[in-house]
Amino acid sequence: MADPVLQLDNVTVRRGMGVVLDNFSLTVNQGECILLEGENGVGKSTIIETAARLLPMESGSVRHHGAVVCDAEGRRIKPPKSFGLTLQKNCLIPSQTVQQRLNNVLALSNRTLDLTGIIESYKIANRRNDKIAHLSGGQQRKVAVISGLLPGMVCEDSRLILLDEPDTGLDDDSVDCLIEHIHMLRNLGHAIVIASHDSRLRQCATRLYNFDASSIQQPNHNATWQVKSDTAQHSFLMTKIGWQLNFDTLVSLQTNWLAALLIMGTLLSIADPLTLSDNELILMGFALAPAFGMGLVGDSVFKILQEQRAIDWWRAQRNNVPNSYFESLLSGILITTIAMQIFIQSVDYQVVIIGGLITLTTSFAVRFLQLSTVRLARSNAVFIRLLTPILILPWGIIVDYCAKL
Amino acid sequence: MRVKANEAILASGFLGLMITLFLAFNWAPSVNINAFESPESQRIFYWHVPAAWAAFIAFAVLFVGSALWFFKRSSIGWKMHIAGSEAGLACGLMAVWSGCVWGAAEWGTPWDWEDWRLNTFGLLTLLALFLVLGRQSQPDGVETRDTFSTFGLYGFVLVPLTYVATRIWVIRHPGPVIAGEEGSSISSEMGLVLLIGAISFTTLIIGHILTSMEITKFEQRLERLQKELDGE
Numbered sequence: 001m002a003d004p005v006l007q008l009d010n011v012t013v014r015r016g017m018g019v020v021l022d023n024f025s026l027t028v029n030q031g032e033c034i035l036l037e038g039e040n041g042v043g044k045s046t047i048i049e050t051a052a053r054l055l056p057m058e059s060g061s062v063r064h065h066g067a068v069v070c071d072a073e074g075r076r077i078k079p080p081k082s083f084g085l086t087l088q089k090n091c092l093i094p095s096q097t098v099q100q101r102l103n104n105v106l107a108l109s110n111r112t113l114d115l116t117g118i119i120e121s122y123k124i125a126n127r128r129n130d131k132i133a134h135l136s137g138g139q140q141r142k143v144a145v146i147s148g149l150l151p152g153m154v155c156e157d158s159r160l161i162l163l164d165e166p167d168t169g170l171d172d173d174s175v176d177c178l179i180e181h182i183h184m185l186r187n188l189g190h191a192i193v194i195a196s197h198d199s200r201l202r203q204c205a206t207r208l209y210n211f212d213a214s215s216i217q218q219p220n221h222n223a224t225w226q227v228k229s230d231t232a233q234h235s236f237l238m239t240k241i242g243w244q245l246n247f248d249t250l251v252s253l254q255t256n257w258l259a260a261l262l263i264m265g266t267l268l269s270i271a272d273p274l275t276l277s278d279n280e281l282i283l284m285g286f287a288l289a290p291a292f293g294m295g296l297v298g299d300s301v302f303k304i305l306q307e308q309r310a311i312d313w314w315r316a317q318r319n320n321v322p323n324s325y326f327e328s329l330l331s332g333i334l335i336t337t338i339a340m341q342i343f344i345q346s347v348d349y350q351v352v353i354i355g356g357l358i359t360l361t362t363s364f365a366v367r368f369l370q371l372s373t374v375r376l377a378r379s380n381a382v383f384i385r386l387l388t389p390i391l392i393l394p395w396g397i398i399v400d401y402c403a404k405l
Numbered sequence: 406m407r408v409k410a411n412e413a414i415l416a417s418g419f420l421g422l423m424i425t426l427f428l429a430f431n432w433a434p435s436v437n438i439n440a441f442e443s444p445e446s447q448r449i450f451y452w453h454v455p456a457a458w459a460a461f462i463a464f465a466v467l468f469v470g471s472a473l474w475f476f477k478r479s480s481i482g483w484k485m486h487i488a489g490s491e492a493g494l495a496c497g498l499m500a501v502w503s504g505c506v507w508g509a510a511e512w513g514t515p516w517d518w519e520d521w522r523l524n525t526f527g528l529l530t531l532l533a534l535f536l537v538l539g540r541q542s543q544p545d546g547v548e549t550r551d552t553f554s555t556f557g558l559y560g561f562v563l564v565p566l567t568y569v570a571t572r573i574w575v576i577r578h579p580g581p582v583i584a585g586e587e588g589s590s591i592s593s594e595m596g597l598v599l600l601i602g603a604i605s606f607t608t609l610i611i612g613h614i615l616t617s618m619e620i621t622k623f624e625q626r627l628e629r630l631q632k633e634l635d636g637e
Binding site: 056381382390 | 528
């Protein structure tokens with residue numbers, strides 16, 4: 001008997017004030033393709049998102065390849081193997097190019113591959129170096145669909161592929177191509193779960209599941225996907241991706257750096273550093289204020305990930321999402337060096353490092369607060385930054401300490 | 406007209422507050438004029454301390470309500486969470502505002518960013534503000550309730566921290582008045598006004614919490630009826 005790739009064991013999930021899945025169980029084995037059918041609101045997307053570790057459960061557990069990846073106790077464990085995921089929303093980062101996005105997906109599977117053939121089959125090869133924001137809605141959907149299929153296309157061993165309404169917005173040729181790919185990936189031994197209303201996708205399913213009953217069928221398609229990828233190891237992947245996102249979009253320049261420079265300019269407008277030369281505490285406060293303000297703006301990469309809820313896709317894949325830790329540390333060091341030169345006319349390496357750490361820890365704290373509300377329906381409207389003034393207290397203590405150095 | 410118990414409690418708490426204010430300004434003795442920069446402003450203490458006391462009661466209700474929702478999915482728990490956060494915000498703002506007025510008169514500055522008690526209490530009040538505003542910005546659902554209950558649970562850690570803050574890191578804020586050290590004793594007239602204030606604020610907060618829970622019950626009933634009309 002084929003090994004189970006996905007197991008949902010007695011899962012109960014609430015959404016809104018209703019119970020959507022009640023003690024629900026589902027097992028998907030190697031080489032199986034399950035098509036979830038049913039009316040709107042019946043729970044198809046909930047199954048996909050629960051399997052992707054995105055929804056908390058009241059009871060039960062989810063296993064990938066036999067290992068628990070999340071359960072009702074709140075544990076979220078990194079899946080033993082990368083998996084393909086296309087959510088109902090595209091969850092793409094608009095500032096990335098098509099190539100960068102797909103490279104990220106490959107990196108999560110520790111593979112490299114020339115993607116030309118795959119993106120040509122969906123007729124977006126000419127847009128591979130374009131930013132996702134510049135693509136049409138249908139083209140963006142194609143990128144999201146390829147992102148979901150790619151882990152299966154580059155790995156010989158069985159992978160889980162979760163596709164939520166993958167056909168939405170696709171032209172007929174692309175739907176045909178998608179069906180062909182699903183057939184070939186299933187024949188390779190991957191396990192595929194699809195939620196869709198499109199009857200054309202029925203032909204590639206080995207099991208039709210409509211919540212009242214399920215039926216088994218044998219798709220008539222024997223071609224198998226040929227894997228041609230190479231193995232590549234990636235370390236500090238989330239920081240590297242965060243660095244690349246920052247570098248491409250210059251988002252930290254328009255948010256963190258702008259705030260820091262404005263603070264410095266405001267302080268300079270109210271006081272001449274030369275007239276304050278005997279007040280070391282005030283001067284040290286002025287020198288460390290830009291680094292603190294830079295951190296209070298938050299993690300710049302997190303801001304990018306909030307667009308189109310791209311963060312959901314990343315949260316499903318990894319426990320830690322792309323970050324700007326390294327960039328925050330460097331920026332804090334740099335802005336403190338500049339501020340010390342302006343306000344104190346000398347640079348102390350200890351204070352400079354402390355400035356870097358202030359930016360790093362402050363942006364980390366803000367990011368932590370933002371991540372804790374990311375589950376909410378309107379996470380941008382939740383006033384979470386009301387809690388950040390408490391960070392002024394430790395900053396003040398550090399300023400005191402630095403003034404005595 | 407039928408007066409409900411919670412309305413009667415609320416009204417008696419309000420009446421007690423008026424009496425407290427009258428006694429604070431007209432009957433309570435003045436403090437030693439040599440010991441304070443601004444002795445008369447010290448009278449705000451009869452408002453400030455009971456407000457902080459009531460805020461702590463409200464935060465305790467918030468904590469219990471959050472725990473009941475988070476661990477038991479109790480509907481009453483969620484009503485307590487809402488009532489506790491609203492009452493905590495109201496009393497927290499009263500305590501912070503009156504503290505700032507006194508601080509400006511006595512210390513020359515309304516706020517000290519390096520005083521642990523001020524900052525931890527300020528954070529508690531901001532937490533209540535976050536819970537009230539944040540909840541209003543979200544559709545009601547398990548996700549919303551779970552997230553805000555988690556903040557309610559973690560936020561309660563600040564209550565004992567705020568209480569012990571003046572014992573561990575005394576900078577500016579005076580030491581605890583209730584269950585304080587031997588040197589913190591006050592005259593009997595002062596103690597009486599303070600006691601009346603504490604009882605009044607406690608009564609007011611109980612009335613407020615009961616009223617708020619009843620309003621939430623009506624809101625939830627209205628929501629259910631709307632869903633029935635929608636055919637869900």
